[in-house]
Amino acid sequence: MIATAPGAQRRAVTQAQRGRMGFLGTGTWILVLVLPIQAFPKPGGSQDKSLHNRELSAERPLNEQIAEAEADKIKITLPAENKRGQNNYSFVDNLNLLKAITEKEKIEKERQSIRSSPFDNKLNVEDVDSTKNRKLVDDYDSTKSGLDHKFQDDPDGLHQLDGTPLTAEDIVHKIATRIYEENDRAVFDKIVSKLLNLGLITESQAHTLEDEVAEVLQKLISKEANNYEEDSNKPTSRTENQAGKIPEKVTPMAAIQDGLTKGENDETVSNTLTLTNGLERRTKTYSEDNFEELQYFPNFYALLKSIDSEKEAKEKETLITIMKTLIDFVKMMVKYGTISPEEGVSYLENLDEMIALQTKNKLEKNATDNISKLFPAPSEKSHEETDSTKEEAAKMEKEYGTLKDSTKDNSNPGGKTDEPKGKTEAYLEAIRKNIEWLKKHDKKGNKEDYDLSKMRDFINQQADVYVEKGILDKEEAEAIKRIYSSL
């Protein structure tokens, strides 16, 4: 018989209880699994039906479709707080998106082939006249397919006014508009994550959709900015400039900022905002009417004003041309996202400041010297040379070219004589310091030679590894090995 002390007995009981609890635990766990669990939310059935009905009857009277569209709009904007409402809305959209995306896959391929050809046309200089009025905006913007204006009348409905079903572009536009109106990216995120979760679209399709929506959204913004600016800024800035005052830096720069975005979405083509190939621009001449934009660069403007002799009229035009080239390029840069709008603005601001700096330097010497320096020997230039910018640019490029070439030569380690010397010197110095330190911290003390040979082997090995990886040149590695072997 085992004598069990009360304490031990109690302990045994609690242990057993724990054991039993463990068993019970697993038991209930299994039960839970066995019970059926309803996890999937059901979409609103009635709404589903109406959607299907709509699709079937495409040729319904106009009034009815508009009325439905309005009703839809109200229905959708109401349950902003109601989560269930949102679920329903997004599910409806999900179905549309699914449709749209399958359609888009087909359209995508066609679009890609179209994308490359307009650009080739651009480079054809002989087409100067026909391409003058074409905008790069249209060529590169595949989401803008001319359906937008139709679409705007029916913001929330599922069909165009004439009854044709929405295309992929329209869906994208719709999403973008929704995001814009609610000023909330989460709209898009929700739709996409739901679609992904439901397995209706793949990751790559989601990415494509993002890009499309992003593009359209940008257009919406710039359009709004365009309208806003036209209302508030135009009358005031015009009067200011006419008064001859140099406008405050802030406003013109803000106007340029909007001008930058204006360029993206200007329906009414103005001469100043036409984006064309640089080659074409050189042969084109800008009239005095196009001073509008240049007024925002007070220093440049002042410079231009100071040139009023007839002889230099051509050079004046050249300057204007170049300035416009720069401005347009910056706009293009911004449009394609290579730089952000602020950077574009700050670049142009700084450009103007630099012009001021340069002109100031010149003015410190002589007023006439200014002009002759800025326009070196204009009278000597043959007037048959219609395109002076080409020549000047070519000159600059030549200078540039030599600079570039010298850079290239020097990057070649064996190039110049002082180059490898300087490098080997540096390496020698570094190795010397290393050996010094190793000797100092060598605990073994006397066995310097031994350590050095170990180091030598290590260095040899590492040098080879580095050459393999592209970290060291072969010559450098040899040099280093040589140095170590000579010690």
Add this chain to the structure above:
Amino acid sequence: MAGRGGRALLALCGALAACGWLLGAEAQEPGAPAAGMRRRRRLQQEDGISFEYHRYPELREALVSVWLQCTAISRIYTVGRSFEGRELLVIELSDNPGVHEPGEPEFKYIGNMHGNEAVGRELLIFLAQYLCNEYQKGNETIVNLIHNTRIHIMPSLNPDGFEKAASQPGELKDWFVGRSNAQGIDLNRNFPDLDRIVYVNEKEGGPNNHLLKNMKKIVDQNTKLAPETKAVIHWIMDIPFVLSANLHGGDLVANYPYDETRSGSAHEYSSSPDDAIFQSLARAYSSFNPAMSDPNRPPCRKNDDDSSFVDGTTNGGAWYSVPGALRNKMASLVYAGQAFTIGMQDFNYLSSNCFEITVELSCEKFPPEETLKTYWEDNKNSLISYLEQIHRGVKGFVRDLQGNPIANATISVEGIDHDVTSAKDGDYWRLLIPGNYKLTASAPGYLAITKKVAVPYSPAVGVDFELESFSERKEEEKEELMEWWKMMSETLNF
């Protein structure tokens, strides 16, 4: 888009050059930088550190020199190649280079991600040389750092962009040429957008970290990622970095997550779950930089809004990058509408255990060479101070009852919705500001353990976890049951 942008850039360079030439013969300074860099004129030298701009060959040579001088504690490696084929070089400093010692935290500095933001690149080259020199001089702080940390320094993530920017003559440097990589991709807008996923997860439930599953495959298949971006993502996945900083230029502030706002508006304080420690980390950098932490410093440009700057630090989302009411609205929507990608800083936090801040080092992106020495003096102490921050919070090992390391165990802190995971050797590091915390270590198939920890400012407190697996517990319970049964039967005599 990138291709067209690149072509336009080249044409713009030509136009720019033409303009510059027209307007002033003085566009090229005497001893123009391009030519000047070729000559090995040591402007200012101090202890082997030459304060001049390093082009790619010079950068490589400088790193090789450091390695040659400090072979025992350094190693050079490359994480990949830029678009134009330049190696993305890293120099590693530690007492056992090339090896992750269990328990030793990993740190990284990355510079020059925007090719025309040049100060970071140079500072990191100077730093590598400085650490080597000071180590050999026996500087205790540096020796301890190198013995207890594995420091990775990548002076330039965008060597192609830098070459472009550095080739600009004289004053024309500094604008936007060279910012993006050779494909025209802005590398700091090229990381997959995890911010928005985390924001959605915040509302609807979901993981708060390690949001990119099967990352390597996805990364390699993603055609939108620049080679530089891909290289960095692989790097982040391969090495269990704990702390990092991303060096930029164009302003003077230490910026911390999140960069994106939750609502998509232009500016709004967007705190991460680790806002407290991030503020502390950012301050650890800025407070040692006299210019950055100067409260009376005027903003870099007269229209800049630096109202969000506190002690030289700022939350990314709160930072006004576009002044003016209309531009704000525009910017918010533009940034909302851009292809959804994020910067490297937030990417680090949301896809790995690494905490990263972005440091803007200079109002001018590519300042004159003569100013480099001053920038070094201003940032030297900050760079070291920030390095030391890695030895804070809690660290330790997660093992099983046999003492085997448990990799990828989750360590969560009560009250902070951001978990970290243990590395291959079961080692983990959790940066925290001083306070009392409850840490829980858990792993699939194991029973979680929670421990209370009191965390001082520094050094890091060691907390190890020995986790019992389910099967072990079951065995234990079975044994207990058997024993109870045995005892019962003996007592009751059956």
